[in-house]
Amino acid sequence: MTLQIELNGVNKYYGAFHALKDINLAIEEGTFVALVGPSGCGKSTLLRSLAGLEKITTGDMKIAGQLMNNVPPRKRDVAMVFQSYALYPHMTVEENLTYSLRIRGVKKAEARKAAEEVAATTGLSHLMKRYPRELSGGQRQRVAMSRAIIRHPKAFLFDEPLSNLDAALRVHMRKEIRALHDRLHATSVYVTHDQIEAMTMADHVVVMRDGVIEQQGRPLDLYDKPANRFVAGFIGSPAMNFIPAIVGEGGLDAILDFGRTRARLPLATRLAPGLAVSVGIRPEHIRIVAAGEGAFDIPVGIVESTGSATYVTTATQPELTVVETGRGEVKSGDVIGLAIDPRQLHLFDAETGKRIEASPAMAASPPRLQLAERAR
């Protein structure tokens, strides 16, 4: 596979504000990449830089092997779907679709034919004569996508394209965009703040925060092995539970700190005794058992049921969220036991937030190193 998009050491400053910090990214041809992160993390800036709407301050940016740093947007041959759709309000759907072709001097009949072909695949054929203001949100969204498809660009750029749609339509369009990508195999970069969109649609997820790429990889790799506390908390819904803890004397268990109470939790790996860690447990990796039968007991705070799943929040500080499929019999005020598989724990350095690799093979030495680092 050839690389379609390459970023090497890209930095972007707005005056003194450092918006993108040393971004390195390589996107293979035909991949669907999601840029995800909280608002203000720089994901939109990165996308707009790819489009050429923002100029990068330093670094190299290549699209299809060509250096793009000083190439204006209209010569980059990339298509963008805007959050606001940015449809031309004074043009009909057909005129919107054929705009880029007409600009390039494609003959009218040819442009119309191309528009009809694209419209047929996106279900817009009956709307060709309408104006954008006469369309629903979902239809506008489709026009925006079709306008990008008709050009056969080197890359598709999506800037939070679903955030203006209602929840049901969003789920539907998510599948539609993914299906479209599977058919066209076009390189796509998709910006979203919704980790579910990123996880479900993308081949490759890039998690950003404060202008830095925190982690990138396949969606499930990010879920299984988050590189740090931020990624761990960002990927997955409901969010991962974090409990401050200290590794016990033998180095084989963690003493969880719930403020007034403590709990002992066995680890799958040996760590340096006394090491301050943050223990991460995904809500779906905790099982509720009878009191005394689990790793530790805990009082129940709030119980919410959606019918298919039950969300139990404990009355502790910090509180834990547990997800159980089906309808549990737990009630608020009960004391329950929590069964936790040590292999499903995520351990993070309490100070740096970095993941502590819990592989049994590395049991002896690395933790001591961690401790030494902390001492320094």
Next chain:
Amino acid sequence: MAAGIHRRTALLHPLSFLPREAISGFGRDRPRRQGIVMKRLLSSVTDGSGFDIGLVLLPLAFLFVLSGLPLVYNVVMSFQEVDMFSLGSFWRPFVGFKNYVDLFSQPETRTILLNTALFVSASIAGQFLIGFGLALFFWMNFPGASWLRGLFLVSWVMPGLVVGAIWNWILSGDFGVLNFFLREMGVIEGNIFWRSDPHYSLWAVIIANIWLGTSFNMILLSVGLSGIPKDLYEAAELDGANSLQRFFTITLPMMRSTIGAIIALGLIFTLQQFDLFAGITSGGPNNASNVTQYWAWDLSFRQYDFAKGATISVIMIVFVMLASVVYVRSTRHEVRG
């Protein structure tokens, strides 16, 4: 028994739209009942449609009394024989289209109508083109752009007679600045006597009027430009359009309603431009710079031929009406996504 009679009368009562107790109350304990009627009326004003109707009626009455009636009076007058002695009465002898026929048989009418057409089209074209150019210039949003743009409004604040007086100096044949510049740049050899040369006198007023109206055009066009969403330009840029193509495919079509409104307003404003003529040429020499609006005033208030003055005004009303139709239509058909 008594109540029954009251109820029956209430059905047929001319005031039956009023609350029943108000009507049935007439003649009985009247003061208290009247109090209720007043209360009802008042409450409809404070929380009902009464307030809305009041809001509409007030300006409508104002428009009717101060614009509608004079307009009708003017039209009626153009079909009458009016002189100094019959000016005070409304019932004057009707003469049909005699005033119109007389007017069009006058030798200067043709000149003045052509002058008006030239004055209006040249003024609007100049104001619009320069105004649009300035609006696009300030739209680039360089440091101090909005501040500078505000300064341009100064020309619009100045009274027409003052503007006329200043342009008199600028346009002056012997010591005028304009002649000086043109001469120094080698455009002209001898002085142009802008105000007294029949070939130039109308253009003298047009130049002053373009200066006066440009800033208004610029401000309205600036507002229109800033109403175009930025992402349309970004989308067009990604779609491969260069700046010239973006101007013709995005800016101009998106500005269509604004441009329509400005041209219509410009037509109205130039047709009522009077001060500059009074201040610069007084319509001379020999009607070379005379236009309908100045002529109407001259006929009515200097020659006391009120009927002809009214007749010209009626002809102008037709054009202004057409302009306002364009204006209303273009503001109604705003295209904004």
